[in-house]
Amino acid sequence: KIPELDENFFKDLAMEGINSKEELEKEMKNKISANKEYENENIYLDNLLEAVSKNVEVDIPNEMIEEEIDRMLVRYREQLSLQGIELEQYYQLTNTKEADLRGHMSEQATKNVMYRLMLEEIAIKEKIDITDEEVAKEATTLANKYKMPKDEFLKLFGGLDMVKYDLQMRRTLELLKENN
Numbered sequence: 001k002i003p004e005l006d007e008n009f010f011k012d013l014a015m016e017g018i019n020s021k022e023e024l025e026k027e028m029k030n031k032i033s034a035n036k037e038y039e040n041e042n043i044y045l046d047n048l049l050e051a052v053s054k055n056v057e058v059d060i061p062n063e064m065i066e067e068e069i070d071r072m073l074v075r076y077r078e079q080l081s082l083q084g085i086e087l088e089q090y091y092q093l094t095n096t097k098e099a100d101l102r103g104h105m106s107e108q109a110t111k112n113v114m115y116r117l118m119l120e121e122i123a124i125k126e127k128i129d130i131t132d133e134e135v136a137k138e139a140t141t142l143a144n145k146y147k148m149p150k151d152e153f154l155k156l157f158g159g160l161d162m163v164k165y166d167l168q169m170r171r172t173l174e175l176l177k178e179n180n
Helices: 007-013 021-053 062-082 087-094 098-125 132-145 150-157 160-178
Strands: none
Touching: 021 098, 021 160, 062 087, 062 098, 098 160, 132 150, 132 160, 150 160
16 A cells, blocks of 8 residues: 555655655655766766776786775675675575685776776875865764764774875876866
């Protein structure tokens, strides 16, 4: 049975500022549009990094690729658990093992490491420096975005050094976008 779009429905929905069908439709359109923009931006960045990487020759140590695969596995495990599935269940359902999944992730892990090394080198050459003041401001902004105390956010994110690195990589990507 489809629920009636009455006052109780919107109260149960608990979306701030959404009290009517029209407001709900507008909000959903905005979210869909934002998701499409985000998706298009990611595709654009992937294509840009792919194009830039064609002019780069680098020997990537296998340990770096294995570390990236480890990180990817942790993220994949987290994504599955949000859906109520454990990684071991995934292996049973797909009749695979960790080695199979690691092999499947290897190509993307190699790209991730290459892009990261490439961006780090561009940041050095272009002298993209981030001040301590910018790092502190960004940490506060991110903590507020995730609705958590700043010290708790920093512990989860990896500290101020990770905030600085993340900000530097985003600025480097912005520079690449401006020049292409």
